[in-house]
Amino acid sequence: MLCQRCHERQATVHLKKVVSGEETEYHLCEVCAMEQGDWIAKAMKAFDFNHLLSGLLNTDSSPGIPSQVQAPLRCDVCGMTYQQFTDVGRFGCPHCYKSFAPRLNALLRRIQSSTTHTGKVPNRAGEAVQRRRRLEQLRKQLNQAIAAERYEEAAHLRDQIRQLEQASGH
Amino acid sequence: MSLSDFMQQAMSRWMKGGGPQDDIILSSRIRIARNLQDLPFPILQTDVHAEQVISDVQNAMAHPDVQKLGTFEFARCREMSQLDRHVLVEKHLISKDLADQVRHGAVVLRNDEVMSIMINEEDHLRIQVIMPGFRLTEAWQLANAMDDALEGQLPYAFDDTLGYLTACPTNVGTGIRASVMMHLPGLVLSGQVNRMLSAVSQVGLTVRGLYGEGSEAAGNIFQVSNQVTLGESEEEIINNLSSVVQQLIDHERAARRALLQQNREVLEDRVCRSFGILAYARRMDSKESLQRLSDVRLGIDLGIIKGVSAGILQELTVMTQPAFLQKYYGQELGPSERDIRRATLIRERLRLDTEVR
Numbered sequence: 001m002l003c004q005r006c007h008e009r010q011a012t013v014h015l016k017k018v019v020s021g022e023e024t025e026y027h028l029c030e031v032c033a034m035e036q037g038d039w040i041a042k043a044m045k046a047f048d049f050n051h052l053l054s055g056l057l058n059t060d061s062s063p064g065i066p067s068q069v070q071a072p073l074r075c076d077v078c079g080m081t082y083q084q085f086t087d088v089g090r091f092g093c094p095h096c097y098k099s100f101a102p103r104l105n106a107l108l109r110r111i112q113s114s115t116t117h118t119g120k121v122p123n124r125a126g127e128a129v130q131r132r133r134r135l136e137q138l139r140k141q142l143n144q145a146i147a148a149e150r151y152e153e154a155a156h157l158r159d160q161i162r163q164l165e166q167a168s169g170h
Numbered sequence: 171m172s173l174s175d176f177m178q179q180a181m182s183r184w185m186k187g188g189g190p191q192d193d194i195i196l197s198s199r200i201r202i203a204r205n206l207q208d209l210p211f212p213i214l215q216t217d218v219h220a221e222q223v224i225s226d227v228q229n230a231m232a233h234p235d236v237q238k239l240g241t242f243e244f245a246r247c248r249e250m251s252q253l254d255r256h257v258l259v260e261k262h263l264i265s266k267d268l269a270d271q272v273r274h275g276a277v278v279l280r281n282d283e284v285m286s287i288m289i290n291e292e293d294h295l296r297i298q299v300i301m302p303g304f305r306l307t308e309a310w311q312l313a314n315a316m317d318d319a320l321e322g323q324l325p326y327a328f329d330d331t332l333g334y335l336t337a338c339p340t341n342v343g344t345g346i347r348a349s350v351m352m353h354l355p356g357l358v359l360s361g362q363v364n365r366m367l368s369a370v371s372q373v374g375l376t377v378r379g380l381y382g383e384g385s386e387a388a389g390n391i392f393q394v395s396n397q398v399t400l401g402e403s404e405e406e407i408i409n410n411l412s413s414v415v416q417q418l419i420d421h422e423r424a425a426r427r428a429l430l431q432q433n434r435e436v437l438e439d440r441v442c443r444s445f446g447i448l449a450y451a452r453r454m455d456s457k458e459s460l461q462r463l464s465d466v467r468l469g470i471d472l473g474i475i476k477g478v479s480a481g482i483l484q485e486l487t488v489m490t491q492p493a494f495l496q497k498y499y500g501q502e503l504g505p506s507e508r509d510i511r512r513a514t515l516i517r518e519r520l521r522l523d524t525e526v527r
């Protein structure tokens with residue numbers, strides 16, 4: 001087998017790379033393998049993107065509706081279309097994430113380890129998240145309490161959850 | 171200006187070395203991407219948008235919460251010469267993309283060059299901390315403190331589910347890129363490096379050469395960084411990277427010990443030959459100088475060469491880059507002229523240490 005990179009020398013180094021469950025193989029000669037660090041990173045990017053494009057562009061045309069009838073998916077804030085996004089690999093504005101939401105989950109699952117942020121939450125912009133994380137935690141405790149038939153504790157947790165929900169206007 | 175004066179002035183804190191396991195980890199770097207609400211990302215920016223971002227950041231920088239994190243300088247890319255911008259790239263303080271972003275780009279630099287903020291690169295803000303040695307957690311704490319201080323003044327684009335919104339979906343969530351620059355001559359010389367690096371890439375980390383994308387792993391220097399930014403917390407990302415890096419360090423140490431035990435003469439010959447060439451050569455291209463510097467640094471770490479400071483690897487790796495050379499000699503230099511000046515600079519630098527001794 002010839003080296004995938006220089007197409008000159010025999011491939012003697014065989015690499016596998018797995019990200020988010022997606023496995024890719026590389027076959028390189030000794031020389032290219034020594035210089036590979038960055039080449040692989042680039043190949044991965046190209047791979048990810050081509051892959052997700054071909055995958056995503058096909059997934060969500062609703063059955064029965066010819067796809068050319070649908071208006072192109074477009075961000076109503078910055079005007080970028082989904083097609084433009086896939087061409088450049090960059091969003092136009094923060095709102096694009098909302099505008100392209102229907103197609104984003106599949107994309108994010110492919111390039112990230114999940115579709116939900118679990119890291120730092122900013123003090124000002126993140127109040128809602130902090131409340132949501134607290135609620136999730138309380139609901140988990142509630143389920144555990146019910147499962148263990150600790151009904152007094154469960155009632156107490158239910159009150160806490162109700163309070164928190166009311167405070168956030170649910 | 172003498173070389174030692176120039177170095178005093180021109181070197182970033184990270185280039186001076188020090189810190190945990192700095193015989194193998196040259197630097198630890200944290201970079202976090204942030205964007206402002208309600209403004210298009212730099213890719214769709216007009217002049218008005220760009221000015222808005224710059225003035226918002228400048229105002230935020232003036233706040234006491236930010237000021238207590240150090241003394242900062244601000245410069246727009248268009249106010250800097252191309253040479254000065256590329257010196258910052260070579261010192262790993264800004265990206266090549268920012269250096270090329272002449273019209274809208276700007277940079278904030280702490281006076282010790284440990285922290286920098288790139289403005290209007292791919293994202294509105296990229297806060298970066300770079301420290302010598304294996305200090306990812308410390309670097310994250312400082313970047314995090316700057317992030318908190320700025321968030322107090324700037325409305326960040328943050329989504330309840332997706333986290334910090336970034337121009338590229340590969341950065342969304344935490345927006346964090348943690349990386350370490352490693353010197354791995356033992357693994358390269360013993361032929362284990364490919365196996366190691368392929369193992370590293372299997373756990374979702376990326377390996378690159380000295381100057382990131384598009385650069386080769388010259389001088390046995392590798393950058394290892396996280397790939398995933400969404401679904402794991404900053405601490406998880408840093409811990410995961412750290413534990414893999416620690417394993418690489420252990421393997422590198424074992425490889426060095428084995429080389430010394432099994433091939434001492436070959437190794438000593440290689441190291442001393444490289445030292446001799448660096449000390450006397452009259453022309454030196456950048457690839458050869460990186461390789462020779464790597465050999466000499468290995469010799470210093472193993473006690474084969476004495477009286478030369480270990481820091482020469484990172485010092486000279488950066489100072490022999492094209493922009494830095496031209497900065498030092500104060501003139502434009504073509505490639506072949508650079509090879510001559512590079513050799514001269516390296517000889518001068520080595521003489522500095524032998525005089526000290």
Ligand SMILES: [Zn+2]
Binds near residue numbers: 003005031
């Ligand atoms: Zn090849």
Ligand SMILES: [Zn+2]
Binds near residue numbers: 076078091094095
């Ligand atoms: Zn948009």
